[in-house]
Amino acid sequence: MIDFAGWVDTGGFVLDAALRAEDGQVVALLGPNGAGKTTLLRTVAGLRALDKGMISIGGEVVDDPGRGVLVPTERRGVGVVFQDHRLFPHLRVVDNVAFGPRSVGVDRATARRTACSWLERLGLTELARRRPAALSGGQAQRVALARALAASPRALLLDEPLAALDVQTRAAVQGELRTHLRGFAGPTLLVTHDPIEALLLADRIVVLEAGRVAQAGSTAEITARPSTPYVARLVGVNLYAGVASGGVVAVDGGGRLVVSDAPDGRVLAAVRPSAFTIHSGEPQASSARNLWSGTIIALVPLGDRIRVTVAGPPEAYVDVTAAAVAELGLAPGTPVWLSLKATDVTAYPGPVAS
Amino acid sequence: MSGSRRRSAKGGTRPPWVIVPPALLGVLFLLLPTLALLIRAPWSGLAHIYSHADATDGVDVGAALRLSVICSLLATAVSVVLGVPLAWLLARTRFPGRSLVRAVVTMPLVLPPVVGGLALLLGVGRRGVFGRFLHDWFGLSLSFTPAAVVIAQAFVAMPFLVVTLEGAFRSSNLGLEEAAATLGARRTRVFTHVTLPLVVPSLVAGVVLCWARALGEFGATVLFAGNVMRHTQTAPTGVLTAFQASPDEAVALSLPLMLIAVVVLVALRDKWLQAAVS
Numbered sequence: 001m002i003d004f005a006g007w008v009d010t011g012g013f014v015l016d017a018a019l020r021a022e023d024g025q026v027v028a029l030l031g032p033n034g035a036g037k038t039t040l041l042r043t044v045a046g047l048r049a050l051d052k053g054m055i056s057i058g059g060e061v062v063d064d065p066g067r068g069v070l071v072p073t074e075r076r077g078v079g080v081v082f083q084d085h086r087l088f089p090h091l092r093v094v095d096n097v098a099f100g101p102r103s104v105g106v107d108r109a110t111a112r113r114t115a116c117s118w119l120e121r122l123g124l125t126e127l128a129r130r131r132p133a134a135l136s137g138g139q140a141q142r143v144a145l146a147r148a149l150a151a152s153p154r155a156l157l158l159d160e161p162l163a164a165l166d167v168q169t170r171a172a173v174q175g176e177l178r179t180h181l182r183g184f185a186g187p188t189l190l191v192t193h194d195p196i197e198a199l200l201l202a203d204r205i206v207v208l209e210a211g212r213v214a215q216a217g218s219t220a221e222i223t224a225r226p227s228t229p230y231v232a233r234l235v236g237v238n239l240y241a242g243v244a245s246g247g248v249v250a251v252d253g254g255g256r257l258v259v260s261d262a263p264d265g266r267v268l269a270a271v272r273p274s275a276f277t278i279h280s281g282e283p284q285a286s287s288a289r290n291l292w293s294g295t296i297i298a299l300v301p302l303g304d305r306i307r308v309t310v311a312g313p314p315e316a317y318v319d320v321t322a323a324a325v326a327e328l329g330l331a332p333g334t335p336v337w338l339s340l341k342a343t344d345v346t347a348y349p350g351p352v353a354s
Numbered sequence: 355m356s357g358s359r360r361r362s363a364k365g366g367t368r369p370p371w372v373i374v375p376p377a378l379l380g381v382l383f384l385l386l387p388t389l390a391l392l393i394r395a396p397w398s399g400l401a402h403i404y405s406h407a408d409a410t411d412g413v414d415v416g417a418a419l420r421l422s423v424i425c426s427l428l429a430t431a432v433s434v435v436l437g438v439p440l441a442w443l444l445a446r447t448r449f450p451g452r453s454l455v456r457a458v459v460t461m462p463l464v465l466p467p468v469v470g471g472l473a474l475l476l477g478v479g480r481r482g483v484f485g486r487f488l489h490d491w492f493g494l495s496l497s498f499t500p501a502a503v504v505i506a507q508a509f510v511a512m513p514f515l516v517v518t519l520e521g522a523f524r525s526s527n528l529g530l531e532e533a534a535a536t537l538g539a540r541r542t543r544v545f546t547h548v549t550l551p552l553v554v555p556s557l558v559a560g561v562v563l564c565w566a567r568a569l570g571e572f573g574a575t576v577l578f579a580g581n582v583m584r585h586t587q588t589a590p591t592g593v594l595t596a597f598q599a600s601p602d603e604a605v606a607l608s609l610p611l612m613l614i615a616v617v618v619l620v621a622l623r624d625k626w627l628q629a630a631v632s
Contacts, residue, residue, distance in 0.1 A: 147537065
């Protein structure tokens with residue numbers, strides 16, 4: 001188990017967060033660049049010290065400035081996979097993987113056997129005698145994972161392990177990573193800025209924004225009820241903050257939403273972009289309880305759909321088919337009407353101030 | 355095409371005419387003296403000079419060359435043992451007076467070697483500020499011994515190694531050392547198994563530069579160790595003595611030094627120097 005509750009000041013930027021990863025659990029640390037994800041991971045690894053707070057790994061306190069405890073990295077038993085693999089260029093793959101066991105006093109032959117068995121488990125046996133320079137990005141990252149696991153760590157820390165890979169390789173390594181993380185008995189922290197990666201690999205997601213935990217929960221909770229615009233954008237839903245009263249939400253910045261069920265007071269309302277219906281004129285007969293007009297700001301292709309941004313208020317991302325765009329003659333500047341069923345709006349208590 | 359006129363046949367930039375004559379003159383200036391030495395070398399008598407210890411003129415060519423090689427290798431070894439840790443400390447740690455230490459380390463690079471020799475004599479010579487204790491307490495007298503040759507050479511040559519390595523330690527990839535620590539490697543193991551192997555190109559460049567400098571050392575040696583045949587006389591100091599009585603021997607002493615200089619240049623140019631510079 002990793003238990004983190006820490007405060008770090010990196011000269012102007014402050015990380016102030018708490019999180020926990022249970023044994024066998026993969027916790028994704030999701031957030032934009034500069035949110036403090038990597039700083040947090042480095043403190044857990046012991047590559048940076050906390051200014052305040054406490055970190056424990058497997059029940060052992062490894063960092064507690066209040067009591068003067070700071071266990072050095074080499075005695076924390078954390079396996080780290082870095083974004084830039086960090087394989088030792090002067091050692092062959094097998095010796096890279098054997099480096100961990102050798103470092104804790106295992107004899108050469110045993111360490112090599114351990115390394116070979118890990119390479120075999122990850123399907124890398126034929127690369128054993130290569131130097132890191134002769135590996136592709138995907139191969140290097142697989143070897144880096146084997147190296148981390150071969151040191152039999154108490155916890156696994158992955159710092160954007162797939163970010164440096166091209167799209168095709170990433171998908172392949174992602175699948176393998178999923179399998180191997182499942183097989184790891186200890187806790188895993190996965191730093192990523194890719195929500196898909198977080199959803200695919202993690203059991204829990206902790207969203208970090210500007211050094212603070214913006215939201216934490218299971219992947220299902222996060223996608224259904226994002227609590228900040230950043231998270232909403234990540235999971236691809238419209239998010240409106242406002243005040244609810246009697247089933248109507250007065251949206252901050254203008255506009256109102258009829259919802260099927262909402263507690264009175266400050267709420268957040270989430271709407272999937274595919275829930276809207278778009279009309280070229282005011283619809284005469286519609287059962288939808290929400291109806292408003294706006295002007296199209298932008299159209300962006302998104303897979304087999306087109307995401308249309310409509311200025312409100314309230315502003316909305318709307319997903320339509322290419323056929324609909326042609327049929328309705330949608331273009332930037334076109335005035336349109338949006339309709340939305342009350343049952344397609346998920347409202348839940350939100351922060352007091354937006 | 356006007357663009358093609360600006361390019362010479364081999365693809366480089368065509369130089370402005372003012373550049374060419376001084377550059378050519380510069381090459382001749384550096385080349386001609388060396389050529390002259392090769393032209394005047396007593397090629398037919400060389401074997402005789404190297405194999406027969408003719409000591410009447412105060413120079414034993416074979417002994418001087420031998421002492422030069424042995425002492426310069428020892429001085430290089432001393433420089434490695436002391437200089438590598440020193441370079442690491444200068445590159446990686448912060449301690450009070452670090453810039454002072456760096457100034458002290460680099461001073462022999464700019465100090466006239468003969469001044470260095472005088473400083474050594476006054477410092478660790480038999481009557482020196484610190485040397486007198488060595489003599490009084492342990493009966494040790496360093497000055498005017500073969501050991502003094504090694505000390506003088508190391509004093510002058512070690513900074514080359516330290517400066518080369520300090521840059522390498524400073525610019526080497528700290529990320530790899532972090533990775534080693536996460537794998538359970540203690541600091542000593544990180545140093546010996548990650549840091550050091552990664553600076554090997556710079557280490558080789560530094561060692562070669564250091565050794566070449568030690569081999570050619572004259573000023574500090576002549577003051578601190580003297581120039582006594584078959585005792586403290588090295589090839590460079592022997593050249594000065596031989597030059598007065600038998601110039602052929604001076605040339606015979608110089609040729610191996612030249613050969614070594616060429617070998618060093620080729621070795622450095624090929625691989626190590628580029629790696630160390632980049």
